[in-house]
Amino acid sequence: MSHRVIVPIGPYHPLQEEPEFFQLYVDGENVVDIDIIIGYNHRGIEKLSESKHFDQVPYLVERICGICSSSHPYAYVLAMEDILGGEINIVPERALYIRTIIDELQRIHSHLLWLGLAGHFIGYNTVWMWAWKYREPVLDMFEMTTGNRNNYAMYKIGGVRRDIKDEDIPALKKMLDELAPALDLFRGALSDDPVIKARLKGVGTLTKQQAIDFCLVGPTARASGVNIDVRRDEPYGVFDRLDWNVIIEIDGDIYAKTMCRVLELYESASIIRQCLDKIPKGEIDANIKDIPAGNGIGRVEAPRGECFHYVLSDGTNRPVRHKIRAPSFMNVASNKVSCVGGTISDATITLAAVDPCYCCTERVAVLSGPEDKKIMNGWDLIKLSQEKTEKLKRELSDGRPQ
Numbered sequence: 001m002s003h004r005v006i007v008p009i010g011p012y013h014p015l016q017e018e019p020e021f022f023q024l025y026v027d028g029e030n031v032v033d034i035d036i037i038i039g040y041n042h043r044g045i046e047k048l049s050e051s052k053h054f055d056q057v058p059y060l061v062e063r064i065c066g067i068c069s070s071s072h073p074y075a076y077v078l079a080m081e082d083i084l085g086g087e088i089n090i091v092p093e094r095a096l097y098i099r100t101i102i103d104e105l106q107r108i109h110s111h112l113l114w115l116g117l118a119g120h121f122i123g124y125n126t127v128w129m130w131a132w133k134y135r136e137p138v139l140d141m142f143e144m145t146t147g148n149r150n151n152y153a154m155y156k157i158g159g160v161r162r163d164i165k166d167e168d169i170p171a172l173k174k175m176l177d178e179l180a181p182a183l184d185l186f187r188g189a190l191s192d193d194p195v196i197k198a199r200l201k202g203v204g205t206l207t208k209q210q211a212i213d214f215c216l217v218g219p220t221a222r223a224s225g226v227n228i229d230v231r232r233d234e235p236y237g238v239f240d241r242l243d244w245n246v247i248i249e250i251d252g253d254i255y256a257k258t259m260c261r262v263l264e265l266y267e268s269a270s271i272i273r274q275c276l277d278k279i280p281k282g283e284i285d286a287n288i289k290d291i292p293a294g295n296g297i298g299r300v301e302a303p304r305g306e307c308f309h310y311v312l313s314d315g316t317n318r319p320v321r322h323k324i325r326a327p328s329f330m331n332v333a334s335n336k337v338s339c340v341g342g343t344i345s346d347a348t349i350t351l352a353a354v355d356p357c358y359c360c361t362e363r364v365a366v367l368s369g370p371e372d373k374k375i376m377n378g379w380d381l382i383k384l385s386q387e388k389t390e391k392l393k394r395e396l397s398d399g400r401p402q
Contacts, residue, residue, distance in 0.1 A: 004032065007344060009351065011040045017117075018358040022335065022351060029343045034336060041359050049322035054080065054291050057319065058155050061309075064326065065360045066150055067113055070106045071302035072324070073155040074099065075309040078236060078298030080157045083291060083313055087236055090286050095159040097279040100237035102146065102154050103300065104268040104275075108179075109138045110303035111261045111268075114355045115186060118258060121349045122199050127189060134182040137175050144168050158286030169276050176269050183265050190259055200255035204338045204350030207252055214334045217327045218305020220354045223260040224252035230301040242274045254353040261355075291315070293396065302327050304355050312389070314396055321392050323385065326360030 004027050011019035019040035025033040045064055049057050058073035065072065081087045087096070116131025139149040145164050146152040154160050164172075190196060206216070211224035221228055229246040231239040247263045249256035293315035300307050305327030312321035331354040339350050 009347065013348075016351075016358075020332075020356070020358040020361075022339075022347070024339070024344065024347055026344055029345075031339050031342055031344065031347055034339050034347075036332060036335060038332075038358070038361060043359070046322050046324055049319055051318065053317050054157060054313075054319065057322070059153060061324070062151050062153070062155075064324070065357050067110045067357065068106055068302045068304065068307075069151045070102050070154065071300050071307040072309070072326075074103060074236075075298040075300045075302075075307045075324075076311065076322075077155050077157050078300065079296040079309045079311040080291060080298075080313075082296030082298060083294040083311070084157075084288065084296075090288070091159050092283040092286060093280050094163070094282040095284040095286075096238050097275045098145075098160045098164055098284065099155065100239065100242075101164070101272050101275045101279075102142075102152060102160075103237060104271045105138060105141055105145070106152075107268045107303045108265055109135060109142070110355075111265055112138065114261065114303075115258070118349070118352060121352055122196075124196065127186070130182070130185060134179060137179060141172055141175050144172065156285065157291070158288035159284050161285075163284050164279070169279075173273065173276055176273055179269060183262070183269070186262050186265075190255070190262060197255065200258060200349075201251075201253055203254050203342060203346050204353050205251070205253040206334055206338050208250075210334070210337055211252065214337075215330050216305070216334055217330050218302070218355075219247075219257055219260045219264065220305065220331045220334065222247060223249045223256040225250040228306075230299050230306050234299055236300060238275065238278075239271075241278075242271055244271050244274075254349060257353050291317070295393075304328055304357060305331060312392055312396070320396070321389060323389070326357065328354065328357045328361040332356050332358075332361055 004025055007024040007026050008021065009024060010016055010021040021037040021040065023035040023037065024031050045061060048060060052060055057076055061072040061076050062069040078087055081090050084090055091099075112131045112135045116128045116135070119125065119127025119131065142152060143149050145168070146154050146162060154162060206220070206224045208225040211221045211226045216224070216226065217228070225248060227246065227248055232246055244267050247260050247267065249260045291313050293313055295310065295312045298309040307327055308325040310321070310323040311319050314320045334354060335351055338353070339347050342350060
């Protein structure tokens with residue numbers, strides 16, 4: 001007779017860089033169910049944003065995630081520029097190219113970091129060392145273009161804060177050329193190594209319909225055959241002026257997710273090179289001083305998928321409401337089906353296959369009032385957010401919210 005037991009992964013675990021709690025229900029070695037419990041490192045970024053000047057918020061939101069730390073400020077400034085009339089109508093041409101370069105450098109950095117961790121998770125530490133070695137020149141490129149190796153402080157409403165020097169462009173192209181053999185190395189390992197295939201193929205599979213049902217985004221969705229990408233579907237920067245492809249895989253397993261990210265590295269390198277070849281002369285900042293009342297939406301294709309920011313302004317110098325949805329918030333839930341049916345040993349790499357960022361994902365709230373304190377779940381928070389947004393809209397139509 002089978003005996004079902006609980007195996008906890010987290011909230012602290014060697015294969016999780018951040019605290020999150022996955023409670024596996026197992027029958028022998030097989031996972032039959034899983035509970036996903038978030039809320040261990042919520043930092044209140046949305047509330048903090050309401051106390052910051054509009055120009056201070058990019059510095060705050062880029063610390064939501066250190067690996068894709070240009071996605072959140074980019075989505076935020078797009079939301080603000082939506083209030084002003086749209087990025088394409090406001091931001092100077094040169095700044096649009098610089099934004100796109102930084103956005104794709106970040107994708108290379110993030111995918112390489114995940115690839116190294118994935119190698120480490122399955123005991124393939126050679127891939128881990130390769131990835132860490134070839135991340136370094138990417139960070140050097142960031143340092144050359146932004147002055148920082150992480151948290152790049154480049155995005156502002158109406159443009160960028162720092163120009164790319166024309167004399168640095170040849171060096172950046174040379175670094176891209178030197179990165180190409182490394183990408184071939186990773187692609188070759190995936191294509192030829194039987195151990196990698198045996199470990200990843202058929203593991204943690206998500207069908208196309210499951211990906212749609214869970215509203216998955218980014219490589220997690222594209223690896224299951226869902227043809228979505230914000231860069232193409234709702235273009236920003238100069239993505240609609242460049243030649244590049246959306247990478248689609250169809251098998252939906254961890255191998256497909258890995259291959260999808262490796263092939264995206266080639267596309268990102270090509271996008272950056274095209275931008276460096278075409279970048280025009282000119283200003284990099286529209287010098288926006290005031291923000292009118294209104295609300296705006298910003299969407300970017302972060303390395304993990306769609307990053308969404310909503311901002312409500314009442315015409316003062318601070319956001320009234322700032323709502324953020326990171327891609328991992330959508331993707332982590334898919335573990336409810338991808339882990340079930342696999343083994344305990346497959347669970348950790350399956351959890352990691354969505355490239356989760358738990359500090360981006362966290363949502364928790366405690367309300368205190370006449371009744372006892374209440375811990376709110378995800379549905380409670382959605383309802384609370386909707387009610388608060390509608391209340392602020394009503395107040396805004398009558399005058400400044402209190």
